[in-house]
Amino acid sequence: MTTQTVSNNPLRKILSSIGTSLRLLTYNRVGFVGFLAVVAIVLLSYLGPLVIPLDTKTKIDMIYTTPSMEHILGTDHQGRDIWSQIVNGGRDVIFVAFLAALISTLIAVSFGTLSAFVGGWLDNLIMSLTDIILTIPQFPLLAVLAAFVSLNSLTFLGVLMGLLNWPALLRAIRSQALSLKQRDFIEAARALDMGTWHIVFREMVPNMMPYIIVSFTLGMTSAVYQQAGLVFLGLVPISGGNWSVMIQLAWVRGAIFSKDSVWYIMAPILAIALFQLALITMTRSLELVFNPRLRSNE
Amino acid sequence: MATAAGVSPSQTTNRLDARSILRSIGNSYVFRKLLRTLITIFVVTTIIFFLIRLLPGNPIEIYVNQLVVTYGIPYHEALDQAAALFAIDLDQPIALQYVSYLKNLLQGNLGMSVLSPGTSVTEVIARFLPWTLFSVGMGLLISFIVGITLGVMMAYRRDSLLDHVLTIFSSIMSSVPDFLVGLMLVVWLGVQWKVLPIAAMRGAYSSGMQPGLNFAFFKDAFFHATLPVSTYILTSVGFWMLSMKSNTISVLGEDYVTIAKARGLKESRITSAYVGRNAMLPMFTILTIRIGFVVGGSLLVEQIFEYAGIGRMLGQAIGQRDYTLMQGIFLVITFSVITANFFADILYSWLDPRIKIGAQE
Numbered sequence: 001m002t003t004q005t006v007s008n009n010p011l012r013k014i015l016s017s018i019g020t021s022l023r024l025l026t027y028n029r030v031g032f033v034g035f036l037a038v039v040a041i042v043l044l045s046y047l048g049p050l051v052i053p054l055d056t057k058t059k060i061d062m063i064y065t066t067p068s069m070e071h072i073l074g075t076d077h078q079g080r081d082i083w084s085q086i087v088n089g090g091r092d093v094i095f096v097a098f099l100a101a102l103i104s105t106l107i108a109v110s111f112g113t114l115s116a117f118v119g120g121w122l123d124n125l126i127m128s129l130t131d132i133i134l135t136i137p138q139f140p141l142l143a144v145l146a147a148f149v150s151l152n153s154l155t156f157l158g159v160l161m162g163l164l165n166w167p168a169l170l171r172a173i174r175s176q177a178l179s180l181k182q183r184d185f186i187e188a189a190r191a192l193d194m195g196t197w198h199i200v201f202r203e204m205v206p207n208m209m210p211y212i213i214v215s216f217t218l219g220m221t222s223a224v225y226q227q228a229g230l231v232f233l234g235l236v237p238i239s240g241g242n243w244s245v246m247i248q249l250a251w252v253r254g255a256i257f258s259k260d261s262v263w264y265i266m267a268p269i270l271a272i273a274l275f276q277l278a279l280i281t282m283t284r285s286l287e288l289v290f291n292p293r294l295r296s297n298e
Numbered sequence: 299m300a301t302a303a304g305v306s307p308s309q310t311t312n313r314l315d316a317r318s319i320l321r322s323i324g325n326s327y328v329f330r331k332l333l334r335t336l337i338t339i340f341v342v343t344t345i346i347f348f349l350i351r352l353l354p355g356n357p358i359e360i361y362v363n364q365l366v367v368t369y370g371i372p373y374h375e376a377l378d379q380a381a382a383l384f385a386i387d388l389d390q391p392i393a394l395q396y397v398s399y400l401k402n403l404l405q406g407n408l409g410m411s412v413l414s415p416g417t418s419v420t421e422v423i424a425r426f427l428p429w430t431l432f433s434v435g436m437g438l439l440i441s442f443i444v445g446i447t448l449g450v451m452m453a454y455r456r457d458s459l460l461d462h463v464l465t466i467f468s469s470i471m472s473s474v475p476d477f478l479v480g481l482m483l484v485v486w487l488g489v490q491w492k493v494l495p496i497a498a499m500r501g502a503y504s505s506g507m508q509p510g511l512n513f514a515f516f517k518d519a520f521f522h523a524t525l526p527v528s529t530y531i532l533t534s535v536g537f538w539m540l541s542m543k544s545n546t547i548s549v550l551g552e553d554y555v556t557i558a559k560a561r562g563l564k565e566s567r568i569t570s571a572y573v574g575r576n577a578m579l580p581m582f583t584i585l586t587i588r589i590g591f592v593v594g595g596s597l598l599v600e601q602i603f604e605y606a607g608i609g610r611m612l613g614q615a616i617g618q619r620d621y622t623l624m625q626g627i628f629l630v631i632t633f634s635v636i637t638a639n640f641f642a643d644i645l646y647s648w649l650d651p652r653i654k655i656g657a658q659e
Contacts, residue, residue, distance in 0.1 A: 132338045134587075135636050137594035140612060144628050147616045148349070168587075225475045229598050232477060233613055247481070251602075256485050265485055273474045280473040 013206035018213070024286070031285020037278035041271075045090025054088040054241065055081040066260055074263040076246075077253050082267050085241045089268065092242035093275070096158040096227050101219030103162025104169055109212055111166075112173030113200050117181060127174075134167040142226055146235040157236065161223050168222075169215045176211045180204055210286060217283045221276050228272055243268040327647045335640040342632050346625055347399050361621075383410045383622060408626035419626035422611060427630065430607030433523050434596055437530025438589065444531070445538020446578060450569065452539065453546035453577075465543075468536030476533040477598035483525055484602060494525070526605045530592055541584055545577040552576075575649075582646035586639040593635055 026032050059079030067074045073082035115126040142164060151157045180186065181204075189199045205212070230236050231244035232251065246268040255261040358380050365376035402408070408419035452461045471479070487494045549555065550573060558568050596609035604610070608627055615623040 131334075132341050135338055135590060135639055136342060136632050137590045137635055139594035140597055140628055140631055143597060143612070143616055144624055145349075147619060147621075147624060221473070228475055229477060232598060233601070234617065247478075251481070256481065257489055259489065262485060262489070265481065269478050269481060273478060276473045276475065277470060281469065284469070 014209055017206065017209035020210070024210075028285035028288060031282055031288070034278045034281030034285065037274065038282055041090060041275050041278065042094060044087060045094055048087035049091070052084050052087045055084040067263060073267050074260075076264045077249075077255060077261070082263055085246060086243070086267050086271055089242040089246060090271065090275075092154055092240060093224060093227065093244060093272070096154050096161070097220040097223040099155065099158030100161035100165060100223035100226075101216050103159060104166040104219045104223075105212060105216045107162070107166040108169035108173050108215060109205060109208075112170040113177040113204050113208070114196075115170075116174045116177035117200050117204065118196060126170075130167045130170050133164075134171075138164060138222075139226055139229055142230060143233060143235060146230055151230070151236045157227060157230075158223070161226055162219075165219055165222050165226075169219055172215055173208070173211065176208055177204055180208060214283050214286050217279050221279050221283075224272060224276055224279075243271050247272075328644060331640060331643050331647075335636055338636050339633060342636070343400065343403060343629065344396075346629060347396055358621075403629075408629070409622040411620055411623045414620075414623075419623050422623060423608065423626060423630050426606060426611045427608045429605065430593075430596055430600070430609055431634075432519075433526045433600075433605065433607060434530060434592055436523065437527045437534065438585075438592060440527070441531040441534035442538055442581075442585070445535045446542040446574075446581065448535075449539045449542025450546050450574060450577070452543045453550065454569075456547070464539060468539040470536070471532055472534075472536035472540070474533070476529060476592075476595040477602055479532050480525070480529040480599050480602040483529060522605070526596075526599055526603050526607075529599050529603075530595070533595070534588060534592060537584075537588065538581070541581060542577060545580055546573060549573050549577045579646070579650050582642055582649070586642045589638045589642070590635040593631055 022035075057080065059075070063075065063077055063079050065071060065075045065079075071081045071083065073086065076082055076085070111126055115123045142161065145160065149156075149160075151160070186199065186203060189203050194203075227236070228244040228247065231242075232248050234248060234252075236244075247265065250256060250261070250265040250268075255264045361383070362373070362376045362380050365371045365379060366373055371379070406420060408423070411417045411419055411422060414422070448464060452464050455461050555568065555572055558572050563572075593609075596607060597612055598609070599605070600607045600610040601613050608631065612624065612627045612631070614620075615627060
């Protein structure tokens with residue numbers, strides 16, 4: 001473990017702590033599998049469509065066929081191949097989740113570390129605001145907002161979710177920053193009179209990168225849940241066949257209630273569930289490494 | 299002893315008593331939490347009010363325009379109708395509207411439903427809220443009890459087969475979104491394997507059944523609540539199991555447990571009185587977060603099972619753009635979560651005296 005000195009190049013520090021996190025992931029087998037699964041799903045969603053184009057032709061004679069050599073997961077209500085839809089459907093989900101998590105994490109990190117470091121009335125104000133927003137149930141709030149503003153672009157959806165999901169992340173980041181505040185190198189930075197802005201963003205934040213990564217992935221899981229829910233309720237007028245839309249179409253068209261069409265509903269459910277599971281497994285193993293009390297075999 | 303000029307000792311003692319009583323009330327944990335709760339409720343109602351008025355697609359204007367255009371009602375009359383429906387007076391400046399909105403809220407007047415004319419929002423909520431409280435409450439209670447019991451077992455039998463299996467199970471169940479679990483229950487239990495009569499289990503109770511305080515109705519209600527409650531349990535229990543397991547592990551390492559064992563106390567007594575009680579305490583902070591989450595999830599889960607609760611009503615209201623109903627249900631949901639959190643905090647402070655003492659210092 002490198003000793004921390006005041007004000008090294010923060011970019012290099014961020015990169016090195018990302019590298020450390022990745023290396024530490026390998027210590028925990030389950031977490032590493034989760035990490036590989038996340039990478040695999042992201043690659044499949046972004047590179048897969050180049051290899052497996054979306055099947056858009058309606059073939060009436062092939063509605064709801066069971067899995068076969070030609071169609072690995074069968075076909076949907078219009079005779080289109082389900083596997084191609086799965087491969088092409090991940091992009092939107094991942095993009096929205098990434099954007100929402102990015103914005104939430106940015107807000108949480110900036111205001112969480114600021115609040116922890118400055119303390120006093122600013123801390124009280126930010127924490128009161130956070131607690132108030134935290135008690136409002138997030139998903140109903142999003143659903144109600146969706147009724148007022150038309151969520152017709154993925155970017156807008158991601159931004160909106162990012163603007164609502166930061167409270168939980170902010171609390172976690174703030175508690176980490178509070179413990180970091182006690183460390184020697186922060187005291188040294190204050191003694192050198194380096195200014196609040198500099199200390200917060202160039203000293204504390206680069207040293208908190210593992211926790212920030214954990215917060216980011218947790219933000220992604222919340223975002224995936226919320227956008228799947230919003231699309232399921234039919235509140236997101238976006239065309240295109242992403243996983244959540246597949247679930248909603250299957251529900252609306254009653255694909256659940258026919259025996260042959262089980263793959264049309266199960267494939268996107270499994271895709272979303274696997275993605276969430278991989279993200280959470282990866283996060284849990286990172287948490288295990290940084291919080292040794294949670295480990296089961298000492 | 300010096301006294302302030304002109305103040306007799308008996309007067310100072312009395313004044314100190316009154317002031318110190320007020321100060322001790324003000325410092326008390328319960329009062330602080332109550333104050334925090336009331337402020338939160340106030341902030342939330344304010345946010346909702348301004349949300350309706352300031353977002354694009356102002357529902358009041360849309361409604362008024364719709365009345366004028368579709369029904370040919372003169373503008374001023376349309377304004378009056380909208381005012382009655384939304385329980386606000388549109389002629390007044392926005393500040394006064396806000397005050398009368400608050401006044402109406404305090405009287406329990408949430409306005410009239412836009413799309414079911416003649417039905418007040420309060421009526422709709424009173425009809426459907428009990429079902430959600432019933433199913434969500436049962437789900438929370440059962441998953442909490444089962445979760446902490448299994449969590450303690452997992453901690454005591456660490457690294458055994460039971461531990462590994464349950465850990466994997468709880469990890470998987472807590473990451474899958476709750477409505478997807480509900481969908482999978484419908485697909486697999488209902489359609490594919492035909493274990494449960496899905497069609498008969500829709501709704502909160504069978505159609506034609508009269509609600510009443512008789513056994514047949516209760517049995518029917520429980521039958522219909524089985525699937526939604528199972529969904530809540532399946533998605534929440536993993537969370538409780540894992541948290542309880544880690545809490546128990548850290549408590550087991552504490553000195554007072556070692557001493558209890560050295561004193562030769564019975565294993566069951568150590569588990570319940572020493573380990574269990576102390577490990578359970580931090581769970582209450584988690585409980586407050588989970589309540590909000592499960593209530594929010596009921597929005598989706600009730601849709602899937604056609605369960606006649608407040609979550610499904612909110613979904614319908616949003617879909618039909620019934621703004622007054624949406625606003626009313628959202629307020630009620632938020633109030634319930636805030637109130638539940640308040641009671642959880644009070645319960646926590648009652649169970650763990652350190653919280654109260656810590657707050658007073």
